Amino acid sequence: xxxxxxxxxxxxxxxxxxxxxxxxxxxxxxxxxxxxxxxxxxxxxxxxxxxxxxxxxxxxxxxxxxxxxxxxxxxxxxxxxxxxxxxxxxxxxxxxxxxxxxxxxxxxxxxxxxxxxxxxxxxxxxxxxxxxxxxxxxxxxxxxxxxxxxxxxxxxxxxxxxxxxxxxxxxxxxxxxxxxxxxxxxxxxxxxxxxxxxxxxxxxxxxx
Amino acid sequence: xxxxxxxxxxxxxxxxxxxxxxxxxxxxxxxxxxxxxxxxxxxxxxxxxxxxxxxxxxxxxxxxxxxxxxxxxxxxxxxxxxxxxxxxxxxxxxxxxxxxxxxxxxxxxxxxxxxxxxxxxxxxxxxxxxxxxxxxxxxxxxxxxxxxxxxxxxxxxxxxxxxxxxxxxxxxxxxxxxxxxxxxxxxxxxxxxxxxxxxxxxxxxxxxxxxxxxxxxxxxxxxxxxxxxxxxxxxxxxxxxxxxxxxxxxxxxxxxxxxxxxxxxxxxxxxxxxxxxxx
Numbered sequence: 001x002x003x004x005x006x007x008x009x010x011x012x013x014x015x016x017x018x019x020x021x022x023x024x025x026x027x028x029x030x031x032x033x034x035x036x037x038x039x040x041x042x043x044x045x046x047x048x049x050x051x052x053x054x055x056x057x058x059x060x061x062x063x064x065x066x067x068x069x070x071x072x073x074x075x076x077x078x079x080x081x082x083x084x085x086x087x088x089x090x091x092x093x094x095x096x097x098x099x100x101x102x103x104x105x106x107x108x109x110x111x112x113x114x115x116x117x118x119x120x121x122x123x124x125x126x127x128x129x130x131x132x133x134x135x136x137x138x139x140x141x142x143x144x145x146x147x148x149x150x151x152x153x154x155x156x157x158x159x160x161x162x163x164x165x166x167x168x169x170x171x172x173x174x175x176x177x178x179x180x181x182x183x184x185x186x187x188x189x190x191x192x193x194x195x196x197x198x199x200x201x202x203x204x205x206x207x208x
Numbered sequence: 209x210x211x212x213x214x215x216x217x218x219x220x221x222x223x224x225x226x227x228x229x230x231x232x233x234x235x236x237x238x239x240x241x242x243x244x245x246x247x248x249x250x251x252x253x254x255x256x257x258x259x260x261x262x263x264x265x266x267x268x269x270x271x272x273x274x275x276x277x278x279x280x281x282x283x284x285x286x287x288x289x290x291x292x293x294x295x296x297x298x299x300x301x302x303x304x305x306x307x308x309x310x311x312x313x314x315x316x317x318x319x320x321x322x323x324x325x326x327x328x329x330x331x332x333x334x335x336x337x338x339x340x341x342x343x344x345x346x347x348x349x350x351x352x353x354x355x356x357x358x359x360x361x362x363x364x365x366x367x368x369x370x371x372x373x374x375x376x377x378x379x380x381x382x383x384x385x386x387x388x389x390x391x392x393x394x395x396x397x398x399x400x401x402x403x404x405x406x407x408x409x410x411x412x413x414x415x416x417x418x419x420x421x422x423x424x425x426x427x428x429x430x431x432x433x434x435x436x437x438x439x440x441x442x443x444x445x446x447x448x449x450x451x452x453x454x455x456x457x458x459x460x461x462x463x464x465x466x467x468x469x470x471x472x473x474x475x476x477x478x479x480x481x482x483x484x485x486x487x
Contacts, residue, residue, distance in 0.1 A: 029326075031325060031326050033362075034326070065329075067329075067354045103351075106441075114434065
């Protein structure tokens, strides 16, 4: 797990916050691939019901127990599908109590780490909060993610990070596929295609 | 098969005295000298009995002393096998044994589907949460329970599904024991042709059990697997130990000494028991 050093973000802009588990049937005890697969389908349906650009919070704070098989089938496979291009331009933030649900977070961490994936998590779905990363995100990608400012292009970011343009392009492409970064296509001043980047959630304080 | 003196029906006791081969040879199990029963034995013996019953031959049971037999009654052992076994005493006269102290324990449960795995995990989570266990302790037990039950249901091809039991007890401090067993094809058979086994030259049953604990090793695909490893992490965090017996492999995993594999009598299926100290 990695805590980003970026300024706090505004979590009140989440388009929806979906509780997991839904209802009291499971008693907050989440075990098995079958249950995890069912929840994954439900989450994806909710995500697809919102338009491109939307951000969904998945609130697991009511879960008392989640085993690896459930975590892997729900979050591991879901993030794998998003990485593969499904639910385009839609984003997800896990809402979890890191101190009280350390064991749940670890199962999700192991699942995502094995797949070389990552997702955002926060401790509360309302107001200002810090975003952290669960899963595998190499330091250089963390650094790149923390450096993103709204409206950045590969050119401006590469210059700020003092790295080659192709290196920067590879990094932003991977972050966008991981759904950790918004990527929007636009035409550059000279008519060629250019990508513009911005954080998934708006920063509470933007240092200019 | 007769025990020479009193003995404890633990997994190790089962290993040394009740190998599958012996059961099938003699057609009778002598429990008359048993003094103490643990979940690993209870679920292991249950799976072996299922294997025996597949042969459609009667199995005689010489019952232990009433104290122990009542405990077996309390754990629903006779309710599960009542008519499949020939007892040397009338089990209907047994009263249900009382709990020892305030130790919560579960009845012997059978699980055949993934839905039942989830249901049993919920039941045991609720049961253990009522005891004096911390949230972490409850969740460690449920991790072991749910992951091995799921493996049994999905991979083992066990005709009887899986058996499970949990018990807390006092022996050199408070402890909790979680056990799962099935009468399926066993871990070695599911992994002996796995590319990791082949590339690493692993051929012993114990080695294949150790391989099953490696994340990402699954008979289904590289995307699966991880349940065994998750259970082991839980055992390690709880300073516990886990013993797995399958085929002729017997492996004890502990955070202190790592994995220690030995050869054992053949167990037709897989039997796993984890034990943790409680705070």
